[in-house]
Every structure is written in C-alpha cells, then in structure tokens.
Amino acid sequence: MSTVTAAARAHADDLAAFVAASPSSFHAAQEVARRLTDAGFTALDEQEGWPAQPGGRYLVVRDGAVLAWVVPASATPTTPVRVFGAHSDSPAFKLKPRPTTGRLGWLQAGVEIYGGPLLNSWLDRELRLAGRLVLDDGTTVLAATGSLLRLPQLAIHLDREANDHLALDKQTQTQPVWGLGSADSADLMGELADAAGVDAARIRGYDVVTADAARGAVFGSGDVFFASGRLDDLASVHAGVVALERAADGFDADHIAMLAVFDHEEVGSATRSGAAGPFLAEVIERVQLALGADRSEQLRGLAASWCVSSDVGHSVHPNYAHKHDPVVQPVLGSGPILKINANQRYATDAVGAAAWNGWCEAAGVRSQEFVSHNGVPCGSTIGPITATRLGIRTVDVGIPILSMHSARELAGVSDLHDLALVAEELFRR
Template sequence: MPVTPAALAHAEDLADFVAASPSSYHAAEEVARRLEDAGFIRLAEDDAWPPQPGGRFVIVRDGAAIGWVVPADATATTPVHVLGAHTDSPGFKLKPQPTTGSKGWLQAAVEVYGGPLLNSWLDRELQLAGRLALADGRVVLAATGPMLRLPQLAIHLDRTANNGLTLDKQTDTQPVWGVGDPTEENILAELAATADVDPAEIRGYDVVVADTARGAVFGKDDAFFASGRLDDLASVHAGVVALIEAASSALPVIPMLAAFDHEELGSNSRSGAAGPILEDVLERIYESLGADGAQRRQAYAASWCLSSDVGHSVHPNYAYKHDPVVQPLLGSGPILKINANQRYATDAVGAAAWSAWCESAGVGSQEFVSNNAVPCGSTIGPITATRLGIRTVDVGIPILSMHSARELAGVSDLHDLSRVARAFFAG
C-alpha cells in the first residue's frame, strides 16, 4: 500500500533533521532551534527560571535537550508524560593528537564509539562534527561536510575478502582526509575553519565522524527510508514534531521530550539517562508549581515515560536470528518491546497503556521480543524507571541494518511513531 503524503513529508523533514545533526551536540541544538521557532523559550540552567504555568520551554545540556509544555492550569500534582530518546549514534570519535598518516597520506586518529558495524563505514564520504571549547570560554559547533573516507583494500590485494572481512579496530579504521606530511598539517584547523575560529584557540574538543549522505525515500510504493543515525534520531525527531503539535492544545499533563546523550555507551554521564538531567528539570518544574516532596512523588506516581528507540525488524535472510513467532516487519507499525529480564521496562500495565495510545492515534502496533539464544540489548527505559520510579514503556520502530552507517526504516512507521507520541502527549 502506498504511504500517505503526510508520511512522505515526515520522512523528508526527518532527512533535514538528520542532516542538521551530525553529532549529538548538533542534534541537541537542532531540537532547541525547532522548538524555539515554535515559540518555546530556551532556558539556561544557571539562571533563575520564570514561572512555569502556561509556558513552553527547552534546555540544552551538552549533547542532550529537554523540551516541555506546562498547562496554564497545572498544579503541584499534575502528571508528566515523558518521551525519552537519545541523540548519539555508534561510530568513531576523534582522539587526542588527531593528525596522523603514513606513506604520504593524511589520516585522522579515531577511537571506536559504541558498537558500530565497522564494515558499513567503508567507502563512504564522511565528515567531522562536534563541539570545540575555546580559550576565551566559548563553545562552538563545527562540521566539515564531506572530508574523510575509510578506503577498503581492493579485492586484487585480498582475494579472501568475500570469504569474511574482519577489520582491526585500530589499524583498519583510521580514515584518510588528504595527502601530505602529517607533521605539517592540522586536521583541527580544517574543523576550526568551518566555525570561523582560530585553531590555536582550541583547548578541547568532542568530535565524531558522521556519514554525509542525505536520507532518502525509495523502494516499491516509497516504502523505505534509508539514513544514517536513525538510531535514535528517528525517535528524537518524532518527539519534536509531536511536542510542537501538542503545545497548542489544552493538556491534562505536562508533555516532555527528553533527548539524552551517551545511550550507546550506557548513559552514564551528566547528559545521559543515568545522570541527573531529567530529575533536575522535573524538580525545578514542580518547585515552580509549589510542590513539596510528597506532592512531587504523587505526580510521579501518575506519570508515564515512553522510552522510544529503534528495534529489529525480521530480516528475510536471517529469520533464524529472530524469535520464531514474534517477528515484527518494517512498515507494519511501531513496536512494543518486551523482555523477561527487564532489559526493556515494559510490563502488562504499560502494554495496555501503549495499546490505548495507539488506538487513540489510529495506529497499528507490533510486539518485539528477542530470540532466547540471542542476547538482548537495552535502552534508557529501565534506567529512567529505576531513577525516578515513573512507569515506563519501551517502544520504537522496527529497522534493518541497526548500527550501520546507514540504517533502513519504514516511511509509514516513522510517521506513525510521531502520531502515537502526539496521543501520548495529549494525556
């Protein structure tokens, strides 16, 4: 069945969002920019915050962003509905002393970030992107555009490559970016030039490697959408769209998008889900509403978190890797993630609530569970549930090529996830 014009428009907007978000820091700023354009007020954490009722707000902490709407009639016990997602993606991060090379080639010294499919990064036009901390105290964003490449060894020089290619994480993953003498060149100068800053003023940097190819719709009936960083910018984007739509409605809850950083590393950072950022924001909101500790806990007890992250669609060539019965299919709706060992936070009550939100949005849903013999990943869901005690449901969209430099989603699923998020924000 052909996808709807609204779903196609959503996919094109997602392509714009991903292109503007080559690093988690860029993604957080893009969330804030879009929300500010929609009338949200950006707050600084080291300032006093204005009264919350009737307001729309957003904060950025490093590579994380949180946006929320406080209804004009909100009270000390008004529940919060949080859609949690993450801004980072697996790949590579620039090391100290990053300019290297040999045999006349200039190369970038990088470290593996998270768990990328290494082979998928070969023979692509790549960029450097992230933040630069300067001597005067400023922090600026920078992105080079297409600049680097991990060239694969020709099959003439490795006749066994098609029998099983294995890349060494140190020796085989240092991309080329030019020809010359590495003692006379500085890759940070190339990055600094894109931000119009003096490279001599750089005192620190958090810079990753990102694929530069734009997201694209393709396939029979325009069913497919391929892009880098769908894990998890697809969820962040769905949440931004839904929050903007919800902001103009009368709401019985406080809708909130929490886009965390460092999920691919376990979320243990000041901007990760295991850190204090969400709790910090919630405390300040409820303080503004006059809540004491007991009232805040009362509000949490009536609150919900949707932990939204991508999951696995059944793969036609590797169906044996999936559960033999529960096999969600790309393009057939968002997924409800379930795991007996609490790698996902979904329980029976959460499953019923998810069903109600999907029904309200007019969206079909699928279930996901892992094959018993294949270890299950995890999400921010159990972390958020553990830290705050808020009831949490793990959901997402099914994709193929997870952790590849370029992942594959269903156009209709992307739009449907945002529709369910809108119903969730509506309370």
C-alpha cells in the same frame, strides 16, 4: 504492494533534513532547540531562576542533551509528567587527542571507536566530522565539515578471501584518510576550525565524531523505505519534536508534556547528559518546585507520571530469519513496536503494554510487538534506567529497522510517521 501517504512521505523528507542538521549529539540538541524555539518555546538557563507560574513552553540544553516541556495553565503541585524519551548519539568514530596522523604520503585521522558500530558498513563511503570545540575563553562553538574522510577497503586482488571473512583490526584498519601529504605539515583541527569560523590556535578541547555525509533518502516500490545515518535514534528524536510542536498548540491536558533527549546512550548513559545522570530528575524537580510542590506532592506527581522510551528495534530480516523469534516477527511498514523482555532489558510490563496499545488505538496506528530470540540476547535502552532513577512507570517502544548500528540504517517510511502520531497522542491525552 504497499505505498505510503503524502503525510508520511513529507515526514520522511523532514527527517532527512533533521538528520542532515544533526551530525553529532551537540548538533542534534541545537536543532531540537532551534525548531522548538521557532515554535514558541522559551530557552532557559540552568544557572538562572525559572518561571514559577503555570502555563508556558520551555526547553533547556545540557551539552548534547535537551529537555523541552509544556505546562498546562491548570497545573498544580501534583500534576504528573508525560515523558517521551530518546537519545541523540549514534555509534561512530571519535577523534583522539593529536588526531592528525598518516603515513606513506597519506593524511589520516586518529580515531577511537564510539559505541558498537557495524564496522564494515563504514567502509568506502564519504564521511564528515562534527561536534563541539571549546575555545581559550571557555566558549563553545559547533563545527561540522562537509565530505572529508573515507575508510578505503583493501582491493579484492590483495585479499582474495575478503568475501569469505572480513574482520577489521580496530586500531590499524579503522583510521580514515582525509588528504595527501605529510602529517607534520597538516592540521585536521584546522579543517574543523575553518568549518566553525574560528582560529585553530584557540581550540582547547573538542568532542568530535564521524557521520555519514550522504543525505537520507526515500526509495523502494511505493516509496516504502527510508535510509539514513543516525536513525538510531534520531528517528525517535524527530518524532518527539514533531509531536511536541503539534501538541503545544492549544495544550490543555491534565499533565505536563515533556520531550527528553539524552546523550551517551550508546556507551551506557552514565554521564551528566545521559539518562543515568541527574538531568531529567533535576528538571522535573525544578518544574515541580516552580508549581509550589513540597516533597510529598512531588512524589505524588511522579507516581502518576509516564515515560515512553523510544528507540529502534530489529525488524525480521528476510536473509537471517533464524536470528529472530519464530513467532513474533515485526516488519517494516506495519507500525511502531512495543519492546518486551522477560529480564527487564526493556521496561515494558502489562500495564505499560495496555497504555501503549491504547495510545496507538487513539492515534489510529497499528502496533507490533518485539521480543528477542532466546539465543540472541537483546541490548537495552534508556527505559530501565529512567524507571530506576525516577520510579516513573515506563514502557519501551520504537520503530523496526534493518542494519542497526550501520553507518546507514533502513526504516519504513510509514512507521516513522506513525511513531510521531502516537507520541502526539501521548502528549495530548
């Protein structure tokens, strides 16, 4: 029977707190910045000049994305970068314009589906709203409610075939309830304004999504399981933050250690704060310019750089084994995964596999491989996007989970901790 270490349990407890503080991508970026600022990092403004001397710890936030890095005192114009990449968004429901709706005495929220959520998993659980509000003077404030909404399922008595086939209409059957009364005399934005401590009349724009209101929890025999919303991909974000905090103390590596947290991965990454946008390239260039690099030296630095793209992958499912490769079957609790795809949906190649296995060995961590069943095509990650945008050698990794894109996903406690250990090794070596 498997059990977990005290260190792994403590890591899971800290992840639960991190997820609770990060119900939206904007909150996640803010929480990363808060934790790293508390650890001695300096927040920079994109519109200001940046420090030119080697050494130091810095971060910059762009909307729901954040980049943080540590520059060694010995840095030169050709010093390479070690990037640990992840994303801050998750599948959810996003508020539409004029979101206060309802009928038949019920107040409902007008929402649009964001990404590819497992719709049925959002039924019959308490939800919160979270995101950013932009006010009439151009300032941005973050807002997060407590438990406020619910998508109530139709009773079995009214749909006798629900257990045989349940398919939700994405327009008419995914609008959650949040109160009783008439929509003409209610204001959902007022709930968000109250949560942010601002006047609802001042709100001129908003990006607001739903999140599971329940806190992450450790459970199972030997405390081997961890269930939470937004593990895809806050599990990787949290591992990267923990690793960078630890690696920053006494940092003397021959590379720049960088955490890259992007937004909008679940909808294609093609935004100013997504992996397909210019954020990472611009920050790396500014760091290189601050070190005095010319164009040739910039390219030399990139040629020696690495990106480890970390996202969740599928554990073999005991009830659906036929959906997985019959030989390569990663399982919770047996270590992080190396993600491989012949069609380059993942960026891993032989060189990347060798490097990843070396980092795992140095960290004392077991690793598993993941490959899709030939009849069940896999998704993709920020890995191929980053490799294409910057030409940095990239390897795709992560942790195995069940219930991917559910409102509440399932991970192994030891895998969460092991991923942070390998990320720290990446930063230090």
